[in-house]
Amino acid sequence: MTPQPPSAPGPEADVLDFPLPPPGTMGPPEKCAQLRESCPMARVRLPMDATAWYATRHEDVRELLADPRLIRPTINDWPSRPGQTADDGPRLVTIAEMDGPRHAALRRALARPFSSRAVRGHLPRIRQSADRLLEAFQKGGRPGDLVAGFTAPFPLLVLCDLVGIPFEDRDWFLPVLDAALSGMVTVQEGRRVTDLLDEYVAGLITQKRNRPGDDVLTQLIRDCDDGALTHDDVMAFGLSMLTVGFGISSFFLANSVHTLLDRPDQWARLRDNREMMPGAVEEFLRFMPVMNGTLILLATENIGLHGQTIRKGDAVIPVPGSANRDERIFADADRLDLRRTGNGHLAFGRGTHNCLGAHLARAELTVGLQALLDRFPRLHPAEGQEPTWDDESVTKSPLSLPVSW
Numbered sequence: 001m002t003p004q005p006p007s008a009p010g011p012e013a014d015v016l017d018f019p020l021p022p023p024g025t026m027g028p029p030e031k032c033a034q035l036r037e038s039c040p041m042a043r044v045r046l047p048m049d050a051t052a053w054y055a056t057r058h059e060d061v062r063e064l065l066a067d068p069r070l071i072r073p074t075i076n077d078w079p080s081r082p083g084q085t086a087d088d089g090p091r092l093v094t095i096a097e098m099d100g101p102r103h104a105a106l107r108r109a110l111a112r113p114f115s116s117r118a119v120r121g122h123l124p125r126i127r128q129s130a131d132r133l134l135e136a137f138q139k140g141g142r143p144g145d146l147v148a149g150f151t152a153p154f155p156l157l158v159l160c161d162l163v164g165i166p167f168e169d170r171d172w173f174l175p176v177l178d179a180a181l182s183g184m185v186t187v188q189e190g191r192r193v194t195d196l197l198d199e200y201v202a203g204l205i206t207q208k209r210n211r212p213g214d215d216v217l218t219q220l221i222r223d224c225d226d227g228a229l230t231h232d233d234v235m236a237f238g239l240s241m242l243t244v245g246f247g248i249s250s251f252f253l254a255n256s257v258h259t260l261l262d263r264p265d266q267w268a269r270l271r272d273n274r275e276m277m278p279g280a281v282e283e284f285l286r287f288m289p290v291m292n293g294t295l296i297l298l299a300t301e302n303i304g305l306h307g308q309t310i311r312k313g314d315a316v317i318p319v320p321g322s323a324n325r326d327e328r329i330f331a332d333a334d335r336l337d338l339r340r341t342g343n344g345h346l347a348f349g350r351g352t353h354n355c356l357g358a359h360l361a362r363a364e365l366t367v368g369l370q371a372l373l374d375r376f377p378r379l380h381p382a383e384g385q386e387p388t389w390d391d392e393s394v395t396k397s398p399l400s401l402p403v404s405w
């Protein structure tokens with residue numbers, strides 16, 4: 001889509017500062033509960049100097065996520081920045097920005113490798129990855145930072161293994177990804193880093209062609225050779241894996257461990273009653289306020305909601321982190337209830353763009369927690385050391401989690 005200027009705030013609503021959790025905490029932003037009650041479609045000012053509609057109620061988030069009149073802008077393409085022209089074109093196309101038959105064909109090709117059944121088959125490998133990292137972490141001695149040692153590298157290691165991305169390349173691609181996803185870089189820098197990622201994925205595809213592996217990328221290259229997919233589809237898949245294939249899982253895992261360490265009775269309950277794990281994982285997905293503003297959609301036509309008009313070109317932010325605490329849907333919504341049933345959370349989105357990696361993400365959370373509970377039954381926060389947070393980020397997750405055992 002051609003970059004649109006950020007839309008001006010409508011006269012019908014005040015523009016609020018972007019809701020952030022209190023500094024040094026995980027959230028959710030206290031403002032969300034208030035907005036759900038009195039202003040479910042609020043206008044907010046984003047850090048990158050643009051405004052957007054901020055949807056906080058479960059029913060609205062559910063509808064908006066699946067609404068075909070809302071599309072996903074390409075990375076670094078919205079809002080347009082000084083010096084950016086339509087000729088700059090989209091830099092990185094991932095699965096999220098694809099639509100119609102091409103998107104459907106790619107999702108079809110990926111349905112089997114990311115199915116519940118396929119993920120179940122990978123569980124022993126996933127557990128091996130967890131144990132390998134935790135063994136090294138334990139050898140490092142106590143106290144240790146569980147984010148650096150485990151919650152950050154684990155989902156990346158699992159994804160690399162499954163998809164066929166060399167884990168050893170991470171020191172190169174992680175900083176490039178950070179720059180590409182920050183949204184705060186200049187047009188020139190944005191172009192430079194997205195070109196680097198593009199070249200990296202193209203190089204990976206060439207390598208796999210020459211030396212096929214037992215991985216999803218190799219399977220997709222075969223589908224491409226058979227004519228079911230195009231080279232651009234395989235590129236979009238590779239880029240998607242780098243941009244959305246591991247970070248969110250890391251954030252959920254770190255927040256879940258942090259929340260359990262804050263509630264030692266719940267840690268012990270889960271440790272001693274492992275049959276609770278599937279329900280507990282759904283509750284972690286509901287309860288962790290990670291998705292407070294990461295999903296940005298753009299309206300392709302006027303949409304009426306709650307007596308207001310989302311105008312063509314307006315940005316809309318459905319907030320699953322708020323929807324998942326909606327008291328209209330969840331009894332005692334702000335309480336972590338590991339035995340909650342009928343958990344209709346929206347952590348994985350909804351509609352044609354729902355999360356491709358939902359089964360994998362559930363497996364990573366389950367296996368990650370199981371491996372931790374097995375190895376460190378008495379894991380606890382390191383004395384005198386607090387977790388650290390990036391208070392400016394909309395994605396709240398500890399930067400470090402000092403623990404002992």
Ligand code: HEM
Nearest residue numbers: 095096240245248249252347348349353354355356357361
């Ligand atoms: C707890 C972890 C995760 C959460 C909460 C999560 C959440 C989401 C959400 C809400 C969406 C929908 C975005 C939208 O509507 O535009 C999404 C899409 C997506 N997710 Fe995840 N995700 C997680 C882990 C993963 C993993 C491990 C993978 C790896 C395969 C993955 C791959 C994707 C892809 C490729 C899409 C785009 C799908 C499409 O547009 O067709 N996610 N995810």
